[in-house]
Each structure stands twice: as structure tokens, then as C-alpha cells.
Amino acid sequence: MDVELAVDGDPSGDEARSLRRWLLETPEFRGRVSLRESPPDPAELGRRIDAVVLALGGAAENSAESLLEVLQGWLSSRRRTPAAVPFSLQLRLAPGEITASVSAELANGQLDESLRAFIDELTARLRSNAEVACPADVTRPPGEITDGPAGFAAHEVRELARVFNSAPRVDLLLRAAGLGPELFLAFESAPNVLAYWTDVGHQLALGRSPRGRSRILAVAADEFPANPVFRGAREVPPGPTG
Numbered sequence: 001m002d003v004e005l006a007v008d009g010d011p012s013g014d015e016a017r018s019l020r021r022w023l024l025e026t027p028e029f030r031g032r033v034s035l036r037e038s039p040p041d042p043a044e045l046g047r048r049i050d051a052v053v054l055a056l057g058g059a060a061e062n063s064a065e066s067l068l069e070v071l072q073g074w075l076s077s078r079r080r081t082p083a084a085v086p087f088s089l090q091l092r093l094a095p096g097e098i099t100a101s102v103s104a105e106l107a108n109g110q111l112d113e114s115l116r117a118f119i120d121e122l123t124a125r126l127r128s129n130a131e132v133a134c135p136a137d138v139t140r141p142p143g144e145i146t147d148g149p150a151g152f153a154a155h156e157v158r159e160l161a162r163v164f165n166s167a168p169r170v171d172l173l174l175r176a177a178g179l180g181p182e183l184f185l186a187f188e189s190a191p192n193v194l195a196y197w198t199d200v201g202h203q204l205a206l207g208r209s210p211r212g213r214s215r216i217l218a219v220a221a222d223e224f225p226a227n228p229v230f231r232g233a234r235e236v237p238p239g240p241t242g
Contacts, residue, residue, distance in 0.1 A: 001125060003067070004036070004092040006051040008101075013049035015078065019089075020052050022074045026066055028189030029054060031182055051092075056126060062191055064122040071115065075102065091118050093125070151205030152197065152213060159229040160220070161194040170196070173223075177215040183208055 037047040091100040100118035167187040190196035221230035
């Protein structure tokens with residue numbers, strides 16, 4: 001799920017770049033922020049910035065409140081800048097879908113109500129996605145290992161969270177599996193260890209790293225060969241004979 005933040009009245013793209021820098025200063029958003037650009041018109045010298053894109057697929061639901069804090073701080077800083085050009089910020093949950101439009105002008109010192117409504121809707125969608133990423137029931141046979149994008153089953157998430165429950169242990173596991181920790185949400189940014197591994201599983205299901213699930217579970221099984229969850233994930237059923 002992507003959030004698009006488009007700055008209307010910013011032909012130079014300076015305000016969009018400023019917003020991007022603010023988002024990148026938030027640890028849980030690092031690696032999730034990009035610029036959507038389009039080719040320049042004949043009279044323009046460079047590519048035109050259409051929107052700042054924040055990829056929140058698999059993010060914890062409190063990421064919506066983190067986004068609100070960034071936007072509050074950034075909008076406040078722009079209002080204090082004397083040379084700032086008046087602009088408005090449009091927030092979308094899908095291309096062409098404007099769900100909030102916030103003026104850079106402060107209205108009676110209060111936050112625009114449409115922004116609060118947008119954050120509430122975003123929180124609900126992130127919560128719903130988390131429930132889908134980590135269902136209550138196991139939906140994948142323990143011995144199944146796929147070569148394509150696949151996330152963790154619910155019992156695998158719980159076991160990873162139980163065993164690999166600190167930033168150093170997670171870092172070592174991911175690097176041993178050939179996956180950089182920077183591919184996923186920062187461990188310290190997750191509300192708890194279960195939410196962290198749920199996010200990792202969701203990112204793998206989206207194709208963040210081919211065969212990432214089997215590589216992580218294989219390394220975990222090497223480290224804990226007696227663990228039935230990790231061992232079961234490595235035991236691929238033999239194919240038909242004869």
C-alpha cells in the first residue's frame with residue numbers, strides 16, 4: 001500500500017524534496033520513500049516531481065501516527081518560512097484518489113480535519129493488512145517451501161518472534177540468510193517483535209526478496225536443528241517415485 005503526497009503549487013519541486021527529507025529522518029520510513037517523477041515539458045529543464053511516495057505495505061499500524069507527526073512538523077516548519085510559496089498538500093491512497101487536501105496556511109491553529117480523517121483511514125487499512133499477513137490459522141503446510149514470493153505462516157511468525165527477539169539476533173539471522181536488514185522495517189521502529197516479523201513476512205509475500213522465507217527459515221533451522229517449526233520448514237516432502 002502506497003501513500004502519495006503531492007504538493008500543489010510547487011513547480012520547482014523544492015517543497016516535495018523537503019518533505020522527502022523529513023520522511024527519511026524517521027527510522028521506520030527509511031527505504032520506503034521515493035519520488036514519482038514525469039518527463040519535463042519542452043520549456044522545463046528537469047524532470048517534474050509529481051508526488052512523494054511512501055510505501056507502507058506491511059508496515060505496523062502505528063506508522064500512520066508516525067506519518068501524522070512528520071506532516072505536523074513539516075507543515076509547521078513551512079509556515080514559519082517567510083519565503084515559502086503558498087501551497088497545499090494532497091494525500092492519496094491510490095493514484096487519482098485525493099482523500100485529504102491540506103493547506104499550508106494554519107487555520108485557527110488547528111490541524112486540518114481531513115488530515116485526521118486520512119490518518120484514521122490509513123490506520124484501519126494497515127491494521128486490516130496486518131491481520132491478513134498473519135492469520136489466526138496456519139494456511140501453509142509446514143513442509144512447503146516455495147521458490148516464488150511467499151510470506152511466513154502464522155506459527156512461523158510466532159516462533160521467529162520468540163527465538164529471534166532482539167535487534168542483534170535479527171541482524172545476524174538476516175545477514176546469514178543473505179538479506180540486508182535495510183530491506184525491512186527497522187527492528188526498533190516496530191511496536192513489538194511479533195509486529196516486526198509480521199511485517200517481514202508481508203514484505204516477502206510482496207516479493208521483496210525471492211525465496212527469502214526459505215532462506216531465513218533454513219538459517220534458523222541450522223542454528224536450532226531441534227526446533228520443530230524451523231526443522232519442519234526445511235523438510236520438503238519427497239516427490240513421487242517410480
